[in-house]
Amino acid sequence: MDMPHFDLIIIGSGSGNSILDERFDDWNVAIVEKGVGSTGNYGGTCLNVGCIPTKMFVHTADTASSPGVGAKLGVDLELRDVRWREIRDRIFGRIDAISDGGRRYRAEGGSNVTLFQGEARFTGVKELTVATADGPETITADRFVVAAGGRPTLPELPGIERVDFQTSDSVMRLDELPRRMIILGSGFVGAEFAHVFSALGVEVTVVARSGALLRAEDEDVAQRFTELAQARWDVRLNRKQTSVEQDGDVVRLHLDGPDGPEVVEAEQLLVAIGRTPNSDLIDAAAGGLKVREDGKVQVDAEQRTSVDGVWALGDISSDHELKHVANHEMRVVQHNLLHPDELIDSDHTYVPHAVFSSPQIAAVGLTEQEARERGVDYVTKIQAYGDIAYGWAMEDSTGFLKLLADPSDGTILGAHIIGPQAPTLLQPLIQAMQFGLDARTMARGQYWIHPAMPELIENALLGLELQPE
Ligand SMILES: Cc1cc2nc3c(=O)[nH]c(=O)nc-3n(C[C@H](O)[C@H](O)[C@H](O)COP(=O)(O)OP(=O)(O)OC[C@H]3O[C@@H](n4cnc5c(N)ncnc54)[C@H](O)[C@@H]3O)c2cc1C
Numbered sequence: 001m002d003m004p005h006f007d008l009i010i011i012g013s014g015s016g017n018s019i020l021d022e023r024f025d026d027w028n029v030a031i032v033e034k035g036v037g038s039t040g041n042y043g044g045t046c047l048n049v050g051c052i053p054t055k056m057f058v059h060t061a062d063t064a065s066s067p068g069v070g071a072k073l074g075v076d077l078e079l080r081d082v083r084w085r086e087i088r089d090r091i092f093g094r095i096d097a098i099s100d101g102g103r104r105y106r107a108e109g110g111s112n113v114t115l116f117q118g119e120a121r122f123t124g125v126k127e128l129t130v131a132t133a134d135g136p137e138t139i140t141a142d143r144f145v146v147a148a149g150g151r152p153t154l155p156e157l158p159g160i161e162r163v164d165f166q167t168s169d170s171v172m173r174l175d176e177l178p179r180r181m182i183i184l185g186s187g188f189v190g191a192e193f194a195h196v197f198s199a200l201g202v203e204v205t206v207v208a209r210s211g212a213l214l215r216a217e218d219e220d221v222a223q224r225f226t227e228l229a230q231a232r233w234d235v236r237l238n239r240k241q242t243s244v245e246q247d248g249d250v251v252r253l254h255l256d257g258p259d260g261p262e263v264v265e266a267e268q269l270l271v272a273i274g275r276t277p278n279s280d281l282i283d284a285a286a287g288g289l290k291v292r293e294d295g296k297v298q299v300d301a302e303q304r305t306s307v308d309g310v311w312a313l314g315d316i317s318s319d320h321e322l323k324h325v326a327n328h329e330m331r332v333v334q335h336n337l338l339h340p341d342e343l344i345d346s347d348h349t350y351v352p353h354a355v356f357s358s359p360q361i362a363a364v365g366l367t368e369q370e371a372r373e374r375g376v377d378y379v380t381k382i383q384a385y386g387d388i389a390y391g392w393a394m395e396d397s398t399g400f401l402k403l404l405a406d407p408s409d410g411t412i413l414g415a416h417i418i419g420p421q422a423p424t425l426l427q428p429l430i431q432a433m434q435f436g437l438d439a440r441t442m443a444r445g446q447y448w449i450h451p452a453m454p455e456l457i458e459n460a461l462l463g464l465e466l467q468p469e
């Protein structure tokens, strides 16, 4: 029998799923998806085990934290109960239905799209073999989009194979809240889940390799976050894990640190030490694709891989493992597929990110340590929430916005916020940087609603010590 041949094969139903719109109606397309998480859901990481469910849990955790917020305002609130299974089922009741709908739409919907369900591997250049439930199926195409993402990295740790541990793929579906949880890793995932589980009543221990949590952030932000975390969680800095063991319902993690060996124990261990690109799962090398040393599929600015007609996007190839970046690159690939003679580039100049922990963090542009290393001429201004009117209303004493700007012309070089609504507050600064609005014009060229939170930005801009015009 002839191998089925397509105009386009898309591997991965995360951002890859969004490529197809009505302009592809006369293309013969295949989508290949193996399923993510313990339930094998359709629709990729963000929808099923990433951005969306985590933020639904974060919002719930923020609500559970209200007694702490109320206390300093003179309002006594009490957290009486956390109905974990109800929370979990509310969140996944919504998500699983969307995922099922997405799968059904592709499986039964458009006559020009064929869905192959199973793990795919390249078995030649532009040739893919999918392990479907009915056995292997080999398919070929003129063009490919590789959007196969990544997966949680597992630690090489003596004893780990005998431990029932969690990753971000599984931890949100636990049947019971544990009494205690160890979180190994202090990046995005560690910081967000530490907030979620501790706010819901779990005793959290965070284990970090270095001397700060979220150490990729601007140094002042990482330091403030670490201080606040130490007041809330059992934080072990500068620790190296040496082994792990399961003893009945308890997991024991052995560490080596500044004071020598020590052991931490809990009913659950969450591993959050980064993500591994799925270039090995798809056997990118067999497809002729160049793979970087860090496992990412190599792409150029137009998202082209080393094989003509094969494109890649998102976590499998990007330096930024963020959904808004995967979506941007998806739109670039979509355009380039439709307009092969007018290719456009991805724009990674000002990529913002946010950490939805407590407090929230959001940032764009250079950190102070990066500005220093690059020898850039800069001035900084740190504006505390506590020094603006809305900060008084909130009795905030720990949040701030740190700006970096070019002293000669006020070009904004970086913006870093730690505090309430940080991602929302950052957006006007992203806009200013992207569209080249300088600090003086941004500060005085518009009204700022009084006494709203964006006065944090206005005051920070006015506080920059720029050279006279
Ligand atoms: C816990 C968590 C929280 C996050 N929160 C945020 C956030 O708040 N904001 C943000 O911007 N980003 C967040 N991210 C990152 C974001 O989820 C990713 O950057 C984004 O989902 C990447 O999209 P993608 O399309 O590249 O890959 P994915 O969405 O991972 O899609 C890849 C798809 O390919 C499939 N696949 C892989 N290999 C094969 C194969 N061999 N055969 C068939 N199918 C295959 C997978 O099953 C998957 O469905 C979070 C990530 C995690 C883990």
Ligand SMILES: NC(=O)c1ccc[n+]([C@@H]2O[C@H](COP(=O)([O-])OP(=O)(O)OC[C@H]3O[C@@H](n4cnc5c(N)ncnc54)[C@H](O)[C@@H]3O)[C@@H](O)[C@H]2O)c1
Pocket (backbone or CB within 6 Å): 155, 184, 185, 186, 187, 188, 189, 190, 192, 208, 209, 210, 214, 272, 273, 274, 275, 320, 321, 322, 353, 354, 355, 356
């Ligand atoms: N709000 C968001 O946008 C959001 C939320 C979650 C995840 N994400 C994305 O997903 C990615 C993965 O998140 P993550 O937190 O797993 O990764 P991360 O890269 O943010 O943090 C990994 C942490 O693990 C540590 N680490 C790495 N290897 C280790 C090892 N062998 N032993 C001990 N510690 C080790 C690192 O020092 C770091 O603290 C993030 O980089 C981010 O791009 C984004």
